[in-house]
Amino acid sequence: MDRDNGSGGPSTPSGPTARLRRRKGSTEVAPEVETNGDRLLFNDRNKYKSMLIRTYSTVWMIGGFVSIIYLGHLYIWAMVVVIQIFMAKELFNLLRKAHEDRQLPGFRLLNWHFFFTVMLFVYGRILSQRLVNTVTMDKFLYKLVGRLIKYHMVTCYFLYIAGFMWFILTLKKKMYKYQFSQYAWTHMILIVVFTQSAFTVANIFEGIFWFLLPASLIVINDIAAYIFGFFFGRTPLIKLSPKKTWEGFIGASFATMISAFVLANIMGRFQWLTCPRKDLSTGWLECDPGSLFKPEYYTVPQWFPEWFPWREISILPVQWHALCLGLFASIIAPFGGFFASGFKRAFKIKDFGDSIPGHGGITDRMDCQMVMAVFAYIYHQSFIVPQSLSIEMIMDQILMNLTFEEQRALYTKLGQIIIEKQFGES
Amino acid sequence: MRQKEQSPPPSPSTRLRHRKHTKSQEVFPDVSKLNGGSNLLVDDQNKYRSMWVRTLSSLWMLGGVILILYLGHLYICAMVVIIQILMAAELFHLRRIVHESKRLPGFWLINWYFFFTAMLYVYGRILRQHLVNTVTSDKFFYKLVNSLFKYHMVICYFLYIAGVMWFILTLKKRMYKYQFGQYAWTHMILIVVFTQSSFTVANIFEGIFWFIHPASLIAINDVAAYFFGFFFGRTPLIKLSPKKTWEGFIGGSFATVLFAFMLANILGQFRWMTCPRKDLSTGWLHCDPGPLFKLEYYPFPNNIAQLLPWKGMWISPVQWHALWLGLFASIIAPFGGFFASGLKRAFKIKDFGDSIPGHGGFTDRMDCQMVMAIFAYIYFQSFVLAPGSSVEMILDQIERSLSHEEQQKLYAMLGQIFQDQKYGYL
Numbered sequence: 001m002d003r004d005n006g007s008g009g010p011s012t013p014s015g016p017t018a019r020l021r022r023r024k025g026s027t028e029v030a031p032e033v034e035t036n037g038d039r040l041l042f043n044d045r046n047k048y049k050s051m052l053i054r055t056y057s058t059v060w061m062i063g064g065f066v067s068i069i070y071l072g073h074l075y076i077w078a079m080v081v082v083i084q085i086f087m088a089k090e091l092f093n094l095l096r097k098a099h100e101d102r103q104l105p106g107f108r109l110l111n112w113h114f115f116f117t118v119m120l121f122v123y124g125r126i127l128s129q130r131l132v133n134t135v136t137m138d139k140f141l142y143k144l145v146g147r148l149i150k151y152h153m154v155t156c157y158f159l160y161i162a163g164f165m166w167f168i169l170t171l172k173k174k175m176y177k178y179q180f181s182q183y184a185w186t187h188m189i190l191i192v193v194f195t196q197s198a199f200t201v202a203n204i205f206e207g208i209f210w211f212l213l214p215a216s217l218i219v220i221n222d223i224a225a226y227i228f229g230f231f232f233g234r235t236p237l238i239k240l241s242p243k244k245t246w247e248g249f250i251g252a253s254f255a256t257m258i259s260a261f262v263l264a265n266i267m268g269r270f271q272w273l274t275c276p277r278k279d280l281s282t283g284w285l286e287c288d289p290g291s292l293f294k295p296e297y298y299t300v301p302q303w304f305p306e307w308f309p310w311r312e313i314s315i316l317p318v319q320w321h322a323l324c325l326g327l328f329a330s331i332i333a334p335f336g337g338f339f340a341s342g343f344k345r346a347f348k349i350k351d352f353g354d355s356i357p358g359h360g361g362i363t364d365r366m367d368c369q370m371v372m373a374v375f376a377y378i379y380h381q382s383f384i385v386p387q388s389l390s391i392e393m394i395m396d397q398i399l400m401n402l403t404f405e406e407q408r409a410l411y412t413k414l415g416q417i418i419i420e421k422q423f424g425e426s
Numbered sequence: 427m428r429q430k431e432q433s434p435p436p437s438p439s440t441r442l443r444h445r446k447h448t449k450s451q452e453v454f455p456d457v458s459k460l461n462g463g464s465n466l467l468v469d470d471q472n473k474y475r476s477m478w479v480r481t482l483s484s485l486w487m488l489g490g491v492i493l494i495l496y497l498g499h500l501y502i503c504a505m506v507v508i509i510q511i512l513m514a515a516e517l518f519h520l521r522r523i524v525h526e527s528k529r530l531p532g533f534w535l536i537n538w539y540f541f542f543t544a545m546l547y548v549y550g551r552i553l554r555q556h557l558v559n560t561v562t563s564d565k566f567f568y569k570l571v572n573s574l575f576k577y578h579m580v581i582c583y584f585l586y587i588a589g590v591m592w593f594i595l596t597l598k599k600r601m602y603k604y605q606f607g608q609y610a611w612t613h614m615i616l617i618v619v620f621t622q623s624s625f626t627v628a629n630i631f632e633g634i635f636w637f638i639h640p641a642s643l644i645a646i647n648d649v650a651a652y653f654f655g656f657f658f659g660r661t662p663l664i665k666l667s668p669k670k671t672w673e674g675f676i677g678g679s680f681a682t683v684l685f686a687f688m689l690a691n692i693l694g695q696f697r698w699m700t701c702p703r704k705d706l707s708t709g710w711l712h713c714d715p716g717p718l719f720k721l722e723y724y725p726f727p728n729n730i731a732q733l734l735p736w737k738g739m740w741i742s743p744v745q746w747h748a749l750w751l752g753l754f755a756s757i758i759a760p761f762g763g764f765f766a767s768g769l770k771r772a773f774k775i776k777d778f779g780d781s782i783p784g785h786g787g788f789t790d791r792m793d794c795q796m797v798m799a800i801f802a803y804i805y806f807q808s809f810v811l812a813p814g815s816s817v818e819m820i821l822d823q824i825e826r827s828l829s830h831e832e833q834q835k836l837y838a839m840l841g842q843i844f845q846d847q848k849y850g851y852l
Binding site for chain 1: 591602606614665771772773797817825839
């Protein structure tokens with residue numbers, strides 16, 4: 001792939017879409033033909049080899065992904081954590097200067113200390129209630145877990161302060177600027193990595209559907225943008241990524257929205273994907289999916305062509321929400337890719353890493369996903385979760401936020417309130 | 427102060443130390459550096475004048491703070507917000523000065539745009555419940571405010587995304603690195619400024635006590651450390667701030683802890699300080715302060731009682747908590763000051779700003795306060811907050827949002843669940 005860039009003129013680091021386009025390889029055949037005829041076969045062989053590598057790694061990624069979806073929420077969470085660790089490692093390595101680092105032993109350890117502190121904080125918050133629900137069987141464990149959760153915030157805060165003090169005590173003369181920039185850089189990395197993974201994990205436990213659908217939409221958008229750009233691409237889209245075109249962008253938007261509509265229908269029929277997970281078990285899930293996933297039947301209007309096989313289509317209400325997700329995925333999520341491209345150009349790096357053969361690093365794959373995961377969570381919280389404070393929600397709160405004793409206390413008090421009201425009315 | 431440049435930039439503690447005393451520490455080194463007797467009177471006049479300026483501005487600050495305390499919670503929050511805006515302005519300005527060469531028109535606008543988005547998000551979250559409580563009298567406003575808050579997260583997210591898109595669309599060739607650096611710097615500033623101010627505001631509405639007590643401890647620690655350092659200071663404490671000494675540090679710690687104990691007693695007797703504010707009104711507060719602030723009489727053991735004129739002490743339980751706050755303020759909070767000193771040295775700046783005559787900028791005053799405010803909030807949430815409060819909150823919600831029939835239904839459902847659990851355990 002490096003040689004391809006060199007022969008194609010002033011090389012420009014490209015976003016994930018361009019790389020995906022290059023996966024098929026055809027866009028770069030034309031420039032090569034014009035330049036050096038004698039290197040054609042040489043280039044061709046490399047291009048096919050690199051395309052094979054990319055396809056191979058893509059297939060492996062998709063295969064691994066599908067098997068983890070089958071295994072369940074807990075394993076998806078583990079996958080997210082692993083991806084996160086790799087992303088953080090890539091990004092930590094990026095702006096380190098080997099010379100300064102030799103004079104500061106143990107500075108890398110500080111980065112990982114902050115990483116694990118933030119991980120403890122973020123996942124502790126999100127999964128504390130589910131952890132409690134898992135250990136309700138054993139009285140002793142329940143008390144232990146309850147106490148750990150109560151002091152969770154203090155623990156994380158003191159771990160962070162310890163790291164902060166460690167940082168200050170290791171400040172070395174003449175290295176101040178480097179150390180402070182590394183400190184700031186560490187914080188930015190952790191924020192970027194953990195925001196998106198925290199929202200992703202929160203989505204997963206609301207139902208795999210809310211993780212799988214947005215993620216697939218990003219992938220579909222990339223591939224569709226490439227195909228449309230390949231066949232119809234003419235006007236360039238943005239200076240940051242010269243290979244992207246307006247035709248690809250608009251065509252991909254349509255394709256993404258249509259596939260969002262269709263995918264939501266398909267995915268919404270599986271209870272494995274739509275049921276929320278209330279604890280940390282790994283068994284099969286059964287639940288009432290709610291009105292959002294109940295199919296409604298619409299008769300096909302008269303003006304539809306004769307060859308249309310169905311006279312009646314079933315639409316799940318969630319498909320309308322999926323349209324909004326698709327709109328966001330096609331219009332706004334690519335800006336994550338532009339941001340990453342601009343960032344790479346600003347710091348003159350080609351790829352964030354080289355973990356995935358043919359694709360670059362994990363951060364290169366995840367840049368658009370990050371924006372999408374955050375939006376999916378916020379959309380879910382604002383528009384999908386029941387609109388008004390209903391009995392179910394309060395029930396959830398009572399069961400999730402209160403200990404047994406507190407639940408009993410609430411029950412007694414509620415009883416008193418109801419009796420007082422009855423007396424007041426009669 | 428600015429004529430004496432040979433000594434390294436003084437940290438906030440030393441500046442506060444200078445506030446009270448005739449700066450004897452600096453007279454001797456200066457006398458030794460004097461070229462001739464003719465400079466002596468001039469120097470002395472300048473020193474007294476700058477001390478006079480510092481004392482005057484300190485008195486104004488103290489007076490202003492006391493006035494605002496008297497006015498109440500809402501005005502204290504307004505003061506916090508204003509201090510925040512000034513801090514952010516100083517820090518934004520600083521980065522521009524450090525990299526003076528490149529200026530992009532309209533770029534500062536992006537900084538302030540992100541600032542106001544962050545402010546909307548942070549204060550919206552904290553004051554949500556208070557705002558709802560304020561408008562409960564009017565049904566229409568209640569509905570309006572409730573629906574605004576339901577979409578609060580989406581609104582803030584889209585405002586942020588719009589800012590990011592604006593940033594990406596204004597990326598200019600060859601300025602990428604500078605622009606990304608500014609972007610990162612903006613985020614770091616906003617995080618630092620808003621973390622501490624949001625925790626401060628949350629503290630204020632729990633009771634002015636939880637804001638004024640930690641803040642005074644920091645000020646007292648500074649003053650006490652200066653006094654002890656002035657009289658007994660010999661061994662230097664840390665390379666970052668050469669004027670600090672171990673004797674000052676330890677003496678200051680003792681004084682702070684002692685003062686924390688006594689101040690908690692005094693402050694805890696005022697309802698204005700101890701009552702939480704549940705809405706956004708500004709009137710007088712009535713509440714039952716709770717067992718935390720009730721004074722209990724502890725008689726001294728006989729042998730001590732014979733020596734002292736008092737037979738016993740009145741101690742409220744909150745004073746024991748205050749001991750922990752004092753310990754943190756004296757041992758860990760100074761690291762905030764060290765961090766600021768190191769940062770100023772790394773980027774070769776003398777002060778963060780010059781808003782306050784004689785003291786530097788607002789950030790110079792607030793650097794230790796930031797660490798303390800966060801700790802005070804976390805301590806309060808973990809150790810002080812009565813365990814029954816979450817039951818109260820849920821009961822409040824039930825009474826407010828559910829109709830009578832729904833409450834009875836909830837009661838029945840809870841009863842059923844408890845029955846099931848009881849049988850499950852058997």
